[in-house]
Every structure is written in C-alpha cells, then in structure tokens.
Amino acid sequence: MSVRVNHLKLLVGGVQLRDGVTTVTEVLGKILTRAGLSAIAQEKGYASTIYGAHQFDPMMITEEPAISFGDAAYDILVALEYDSNPDAPEQPNRDTILRHGGGVKPGGMLLYDSSTGVVPTDELEARGVQIFPIPARKIAQGEMKREVVKNTIMLGALLRILRFDDDLAYFGKLMEERFARRGRDLVDLNLTAAQRGRAAVDEICAAKGYKSGVRLEARPAKKAVYISGNECLGFGGIVGGVRFYAGYPITPASSILEFMERYLPKYGGRALQGQNERESIRAAIGASIAGARTMIASSGPGISLKIEEIGVIGVTEQPVIIVDSQRAGPSTGMPTRPEQGDLNLLLGAGHGDIPRIILAPATTEECFTVMLDACEFHDKYQCPIFFMTDLNLSEGKKTVLESVFDQKPKLDRSTLLKEEDIHGKEYRRYEITDSGISPRTLPGTPGAISKTTGTEHDESGFVTIHPVKRTQMMEKRMRKVETYLREDWKKPFQVGDTRGNPVIVGWGNTRPVLEEAREMLVQRGVKAALVHFSYIYPFEKAYVSKLFEDASAVIVVEQNYSGQFADLLQRELLISTRRIVKYNGVPMHPTEVADAVLEAMKREGTIVRIGSTQPIKVEVLRNEHEGD
C-alpha cells in the first residue's frame, strides 16, 4: 500500500464544552503550522448553546497551502465523546460516528473513545476503515487520575496515527509554553498522557496488523501563524490605524471584541463593549468625530439594529468601518451557521441615498490586506465602509504566512486638516468639492469649528431645506462613489478566459471553494472561468459588463436563498444570470459546486439549489412568444 504524505483531511467531533473538540484541533493546527505544514479548519460545526450539543471541526492538512478546505470526505475521523450526547441520548459514545462516519473515505481511519463500550463498526470496516477504539477517559480517570487529560490521550493517539511528532517534541514545546507557569508537573502529565495514547495505538496496530495509508512529515518551518479571519481583520485594523473599537457580544463577531480588548490597549487604543448594538456604533461615531480611526463589528441581527446610524455616518460624513460577520438569517436565524445573506441589507441599509463601500474579503489573508484598504477608505471617503465576512471565515482558523502581515499601511490622514492647513483660510466642514470629499478638522483644532449634523445642511454644517443647497450637498456626497471607482476600486479576481466559456461568479469567502470547483471542471474538460469579487460594491459597470459580454453563461454562486449578488448584477448590468444557491447552513464544498455548475450550464434561467429536495427550477426570463 502506498502512503500518502502530507495530504489528508480529518474531522474531530464530540460534545460541546465537555469534550474539548477545538482544544484538539487548535493544538494540532499550531503544531502543524510550526512543522512547516498547512492547516485549514474553516467548517466549524457547533450549536448556539454552551454545553451539550454536537460539535465538530474538520481540518484539511497539506504540505503546500491547499486551495480550499476540500470536500466533506475524511481520511481520519476522531470521536471524542465517551458517553451519550445530551442532544442525542440514544447514542452513547457514537454520535460523531453516526453523524460523520459516512464521510470517512475507504481505507480511512476511525479513532474513538471506547471507555463506555465498543461501537459496532462493521459497515466502516467493510469499507476498509481501520478502527482504533481507545478507552481514553478510563485511562485518564484510572491510570492517570486526572480526567482532564483524556483529550491529550486522544491527541497522542491521533499523532501516532498520523505518524507525526514521534518524540512529541512539537507537542511538548507547546505544552511548556502553555503550562510552564503553572508548573512542570502539568507539562509532564500531558506528555505522559500523549505517550499513553501513542502506546494504545501501537498495541492496536500490532494486534490487527494495521498500516496507515497517510502520514505527516515535518518540513522546514516557514514563518507562519495559525489564525482566524476575525483575528486577521482585527489585526489589520490595528496595523491600519484603528484605535477605537466598539462591539456588543454576538456570534460570530464576539471574537473580534475579545481580540480588540486584548490587543488595542497595547497599541494605545481602547475597545468598548457597548451596552447594546446602538451604543457601540454611536460611540464609534463619536470616536470618529474626535479623530480616531474606528471600527465596529456585529452580525446580521446587530447590523439591523444599527441601521439608523448608518444613515448618520453617510450624511454627517463621520466614517466608521462596519464589520458584518454574517450568520444564517433571517431574524435570529441559525447563529452558528454560515450564510451570505446580508448583502441586500447592506446595499439598502438606511433610508435615503448615501454613498457606501462594501468589501468582502475572500480569504483569511484578505481579512488583513483588504482591511488595510478599508482603513484608508475610512478617512478618504468619510462614509460607511462595510466589511463582510461570514462565520466560516471569521471563526475558522488557517495557517497564514507571516509575510502577509508585512504589508505596509498607507496611514494617509491628509483629509484631517491641522491648524496650519486652515490658517488664513475660510474653513467649511462640508465644502463642495469635485471629488465629493471635504477635508475636516477635529474638535480641538484652534481656529476651526465643525458643525456637523445628520439633518441636511449647507457647507458650514447649518441645517437647510433650500432646494439648491440640498441638491448640491446630495450630489457632493454621491460624487464620492465616482471618485472611489476611479481611484480605489479593485477589479475582481479572475482565472480562465471568460470569452465563450461559462463564467462562475462569486463574492466574499466562497472564493477558495469556487477556485477548486473550477479546477475540477477543467479536469472534467469544461473550460470554465472564475470571476470573484472582494470589492463588491460599488463596482465599475463597464469593466464588469465587458467581462461577461461574451461568456456562454454567467453562473452566480452564493450562499443565500434568493441570489442576492446575482440580483445586484442583473440590476446594475441588465444581464441575465443563472444561479447556484445554498442556504442549509452547511458551507459549500467544491464537488457539489462543480456538479451544480454542469447543471446550470444546461439552460438559461436555471436556479440550482444545493441541498434542496425541490426539483431544479428554470426561470422563464422572457416570454418567447413576445412580439408574435
């Protein structure tokens, strides 16, 4: 049997809080990153409860960074639960196996806690799956006298299965960093537990004659970190000059608040936990008035509550970066499930017309790099800067090369006027300019007074209902859109030739999956192209129109019910689109997208609903008998 080196996918599952699923994947992700490998764990599954529900964390492990996290097919399944899941009491220690066993590849491996009994695994064994029942909890409670190390026993067993870190050097070092302050005993306890797990696997291999088909080998370490999208975007904000952050706890944006509370003070900034969603955005507007680069973050329900202030930001021209870490809506929706359902909300947030910029990073890396742009747009365009991620990208972790974080921010604050800039000149806060951008002074600047208001106003900031002044001010604000398109909008990411070929179109965090789906199609002989937007709105119509002009089909793939981005493209470009949508709360996977693209290519107006039980729908866009 040939052994596949440094390319596998695994899934760790168990009972939320009790079994420490993410403790295992977090340690593994960190170790692998240090060992020069690449890990992606961006398909987190958990529930909106603290304790008791099923939780799982798939992880793709490769030598060179994988394009995406791949399909829901696993070489290794790790089931941490030792007993029933309160969520499924009829399934003692087999909940993870029942839920994900079908995803284990032939010849794969199953590692589970057999403390409360052996699970019948005939079906899996028939597919050539090697079974490793380890009584981890029993060993932890009995031999080790410390139940808490049951995870470490399982992790040690997993490392053995992966035939990685034989001397536990990587693992030991990490334990030392974590526990050294609390005493050497704790480090040794964990090392012993990991060795005990290894030994248990050794025994089973010897008894059953198992030989693993996959293994990991350390490579020369690259300078890399194991980090989440929320952490990257928070870090991007700090490097980009954000010094005031406000947020109200909400999944999946809470970890941005935690990050900012931890790190902003170290850079002289402040992070405020608002008493509600409105206080957060309002305090951020106040901080912006006083001169700070400001950021807030929330998810759909919280953004809905902030909408009144988005109009204020637009009209007072006091900028704030607004991160929307999307989760499945509507209403409270599915708080722990991903979706791209907030686009319409952000496109239309607020009554009346205001300029707005909507960005949606495609990758963990872009959470940092696109945020640097968002920070510059904050100052330059003085309007709401939306930054859309979703649960997978926000909370999921990935190995990211440190060179990504070397990018230098512009930190251009030239739209803030200082005393010497206005000396001897007449300063008007809302001066009518060709670019639509009116430089501002900060309160505290001698010789300058800023009167600002969300009510319509004249150049000096005084309230007006004068038709001409209103028209001039509205047009001034909206001219910022043209300036943005001319000077700062970035073209969509493109692979493949769009002419004569089907074009897959996406936005935001789906890019890696769509890239991989496109490669699959190319391998199947379909010359599909991919056009993917990170700078999603506004966009340059002429440029995008041209991209789609000669395409054989424009197939917009997104994770919401209606196809919100497809609607936007149709509205802005007057083109017809075919759609692939998914809204069951499960992330998109490459193979299902590739299959759906083939389906969508068949007929104009096709809407493929991944995961739906309804038949595929073909929308009649125009009456064929029209003009008869």
Place this chain on the structure above:
Amino acid sequence: MSTKGIKLWDENAVPRHQIQWCPGCGDFAVLAGLKQALTELEIMPHELMMCGGIGCSGQIRNYLNGNAFHGTHGGALAYALGVKMTNPELKVITLAGDGDTLAIGVENFVHVCRRDPDMVLLIMNNGVYGLTKGQSSPTGGLGQTFETFSEEKPPMVDPLLLALASEATFVAQSFSGDVKHGTKVLVEAFQHKGFSLVNDFSPCVTYNKFNTYEWFREHVAYVPDDHDVTSVEAAQALVRDFARRGKVPLGVIYKNPRRHEPHNRLPIWTEQLENVDRNVVLASYR
C-alpha cells in the same frame, strides 16, 4: 464678566434673529446661561464639543460657537461618550430634551451614568415633545395629581432618582427662570470630574400649559446649605422629601467623584500610528 468673552460665543452660530424657538421659550435662558458658564470657565469654542439631541432643545448647538454634532434621536450621549474616550482634553456637553434623554435615549442615560465619562448632560426638560406639537414626555405630569393611571398614561420619571439609581456621580437641577443660579450649577457641573447631570426646567410656553414659569416660581425651592451632597441616601431622601411637600429642588443634589483609570488621547496622527510592533500580536499565534 467681560462682554467680549460672551461675544466670542456668538461667532460661528446662527444669528440671534434666526433662532427658531418660540418667544419666551425656556431654552433662551439656557443658551444665555451656557454662554455665561463657558465664559466664566474660560473654555475656548474650539475645545468645546456639543452633542445635540433631536428636538427644539438640540438646536441650541447651532446657536452658539463651538464644535457640534447632531445625529439620531436618543443617541447624543453615546456619541459624546465616544468623543470623550478618544480625546479627554475636549470639553464635552450633551444638550438634549427630556424625550430624547429619558424615552428613546434612556438606554444611554442609564449606562452613561454608570460609565461616568468626564462630561456634562444638560437636559432641557419641559415635559413635552415640542417639535412634534406637544405629546407628553416621560417627565410630563410634574406636580399634577392623577386619580388613575394606565399603560397609556403612566406616572412620570424623575431623572434625578434614575441617575442616582444608575450610579451617577453628579446630579443637579436648575430652572431657566433663574439664570444666575443655573449658570452656577452648570459651572460646577463642568468642574466635576466625571459625568454630570443637570436637569434644567425650561418651560415650553406653547405646549405645556401646566408647568409654566409661574408654576415653577411657586414650586421651586433651593437645596438647603446643610444638605450632604456626598451621600446618595441623603440625595434620594431630599428628592422624595421635596416631592412630598410639592416642591421642586434646585441646586446640586449629589456630588461624589469616583476614581478612574487615567487615559490619554488616543493615537490619531500618522506618526503615532506607523511602525507598530506586529510581534505583539503575531507571537500569540505562532
């Protein structure tokens, strides 16, 4: 007080003849008292940040010199909070009505009392929503006795008691019929290190036909000199005692500064933001 000092406050402002308050409005006296207080405190207009509420009262921000912001109904205090947290050197005052502060904005009122930023809130309290033509506000019904109440017509909110219950550190009350006293209270509010509430009764001559100047003159009484302003129990007792006697107390009712962590002005300029040590963050994720 020099007239020159006062005149400074008329620059960068809507000219007096264009002020859109009804003749006799209590807000005129608040404006006069505010200018007087700012002059006495030798605050410069560029150092002043005013956050105006929605309604007649919030217009005051444009009727005198100084930086001003005006956003949503009920939001003024939260904007002010962000301003002050970012630049503690600014003198920050929120100028809002009773509806703005105690109805739609009560969430901010309660929590800003707790947070205790070093800034002033001046409620221009007239018991009605004037700009929308006289609907009753949460402070409506002052001094009136009602036989019955209903969901539509509940008893009034006393901002002083609410502030005390919300851990405010400076609670005072004034009446625009006594500008001299009101100015004194406002000066003390600005000097207090922490959040200062001044509830000023500024009668609405158009829509509140009960709480008129005349009514207030009959019912106001000054806080006695021997009142212990550092005791929250004494403060609560005073407010209740005055109410029992059908009186409205004027003066500083509670003043007890709290210790705060010191905070500098946040880094703003490019040279303060560049060349940050990225290792502080990256080290945790290696």
